[in-house]
Amino acid sequence: MTQLTRAQIEWTLLPPLKDVLPYRFENGASFKGFRAECDSCGQPIELPQVRGRITPLADNRCVVSASGHCVVCNAYCEYHYLLSANGKLSASPLTYWDEHALPPQ
């Protein structure tokens, strides 16, 4: 029996991202998803393979926390974005708060 990795278990437990899309902001703007690409092999990851949640924030913003499963190389990639719908819809990547996960300088 193959051992499940932590990323695999976490991915399985998350709801499909498409269930919460399109996401509507308070001002009526909508977010229909993003183009996910595998961190390991660069192949696009289809929306059905992306799971995660969207947490609304005040001021027409939300946090997208998602995990994609690459069917090509079997990698799991995480996506954390802060979306803002004030004016033009913009997304900024969120880095981990865990200082041990910071990339080397």
Ligand SMILES: [Zn+2]
């Ligand atoms: Zn891949």
